[in-house]
Amino acid sequence: MDDIDRMIVNLLQTGFPVCELPYREAAQTLGITEDDLIARISRMLDEGVLTRFGPLFQAEQLGGAFTLAAISVPEADFERTAAIVNAMPEVAHNYERDHELNMWFVLATETAGGMARAKERIERDTGYPVIDMPKTREYFVGLKFEV
Amino acid sequence: MHAIDDIDRRIIVATQAGLPLTARPYHAIAAQVGVAPEEVMARVRRMQAAGIIRRIGAVPNHYAVGFRANGMAVWDVDDERVDELGEEIGVLPFISHCYRRRRVLPRWRYNLFTMVHGRSRAEVEDKVRRIAGLLGNAVRAHDILYSVRILKKTGLRLAKR
Numbered sequence: 376m377d378d379i380d381r382m383i384v385n386l387l388q389t390g391f392p393v394c395e396l397p398y399r400e401a402a403q404t405l406g407i408t409e410d411d412l413i414a415r416i417s418r419m420l421d422e423g424v425l426t427r428f429g430p431l432f433q434a435e436q437l438g439g440a441f442t443l444a445a446i447s448v449p450e451a452d453f454e455r456t457a458a459i460v461n462a463m464p465e466v467a468h469n470y471e472r473d474h475e476l477n478m479w480f481v482l483a484t485e486t487a488g489g490m491a492r493a494k495e496r497i498e499r500d501t502g503y504p505v506i507d508m509p510k511t512r513e514y515f516v517g518l519k520f521e522v
Numbered sequence: 523m524h525a526i527d528d529i530d531r532r533i534i535v536a537t538q539a540g541l542p543l544t545a546r547p548y549h550a551i552a553a554q555v556g557v558a559p560e561e562v563m564a565r566v567r568r569m570q571a572a573g574i575i576r577r578i579g580a581v582p583n584h585y586a587v588g589f590r591a592n593g594m595a596v597w598d599v600d601d602e603r604v605d606e607l608g609e610e611i612g613v614l615p616f617i618s619h620c621y622r623r624r625r626v627l628p629r630w631r632y633n634l635f636t637m638v639h640g641r642s643r644a645e646v647e648d649k650v651r652r653i654a655g656l657l658g659n660a661v662r663a664h665d666i667l668y669s670v671r672i673l674k675k676t677g678l679r680l681a682k683r
Contacts, residue, residue, distance in 0.1 A: 376587075384587060387580035393563050393570075395546055413543050416580070420540070426675050427581040429541035430566070432534065436574040437526060443623065443635075461674040469673035472594065474665070476630070478673070479594075506630055512605060512622035515612030516576065 376424060379407060383415055387428070434467075434483045440490035441483050441510065445476040446503040453477070456501045465493040476506060526574065529557060530565055541578065583672070589639045593646040593666040595653065596632035598625075603660040604634055611636065611656050616649045631663065643668065 376384075382405055392400045402412040419425040434441045448456045453471075460466055460480055469480040484490045494505045526534070532555045542550040548566065552559040569575045584592050599607060604622055612620035619637040636653060640646040650666055 384580060384582050388582070389577075389579065391541070391578040393548065393566050393578070395549070395559070397547065398545060409545060413545070417543050419580075422586075423583050424586045425580050426583050427540060428543075428579070429539070430534075430537050430569075430575045430578045431581070432538070433573055433576050436572065437534075445630075457673050466674060468675050470669045471671040471673055472667040473670050474667045476667075477670075479667070480674070506626050508623040508626060508630065510621045510623055512608065514605075514608035514620040514622070515617060516619050 376419075379405070379411075380415060380419060380424070383412065384419070384425070387416075435510075437485075439483060439485045440487050441481070442490065443479065443481055443508045443510070444494065444497075445472075445479045445506045445508070446497070446501065447476050448478050448501070448503060456503070459500045460497060463493060463496070465489070526569075529555065529561075530569060530574075532556075533562060533565055533569075584639060584669075585672075588641055591640045591643045591646045592669045593638045593640075593643070593650065594669070595636045595638050595646075595650045595664060595666050597634040597636070597653075597657060597664045598631045598662040599634045599657060600660045600662070601633065607657055607660055608634055611653055614649075614653065614656075616640070617653070632665065638666075 386401065386405060391397055394400060396409070398412050399409040402409045405412065416425065416428055420428060446456070456478065457469065457471075460469055460478065465482050465484050467481045467483045469478065471477060472479050482490060482493050484493055494507060498505055533551060536551045536554045541547045544550050546559070548562045549559040552562040555562065566575065566578075570577070608620055608622055611617060616638060617636050618639060619635070621635045622633055623635055625631055625633050638646050638649045638653070640649060646666065650664075654661065654664065
């Protein structure tokens, strides 16, 4: 990453225009060309510096079901279990954490019934009980990393 | 909850993996969805205003941009006071997410979740001490669960209909 990449990451965490030529507009703010901006975003996605570029949706607003869940997996069985959990389309994110509950994942489904089925399937296929911690209130969401 | 119609849904499906990396991305979406570009832009703006789209932008990989310590700090806070305190600490600049979640007793006692990011664990712990100071005697216990590895990160996916 060079200084221009860092400027791009910082600026694009705050938002992106909705207009005919949004890359050109953002590029002008950054003092670079439209082609350079598109090439740099593309490269940072390929390199994994950016995990996503685009609209970020609030799943609850779409009427679906959403939860944070965790399971406790013995180390020897961790990779098998991660493969099962990751293969499910309902799993939006999955993190390994250093705790007795060591696998934490977000489940997003379109219906409450779909959520119950996804949890049952994880319990059946992995063999571990799912601790389900749905959000009951959101106080703040605003991911921003100054890089 | 806001109603979305079939065209909104098609716009979401067309963009959930990312915005097209072409000069006119909303035109590219319009061609894919089969509506006018102006309509795509109007609908995207409406979904932003309704909170269906939180924002359009980049999501950096925490690790790749130098935030090697990513801690989920969890707190067992008095139910009577958790909403007031959650709002108060949510505005701290180093907290990216702040939620109340259901306890699962006896296995999981914590009801307030805060994501705290730093360049080192010491930096995260310093920030967590500042949160603890603000929460004061409403906290019965807390813990920090550091992320060791991202196993999957794709975000929301609606299926095509």
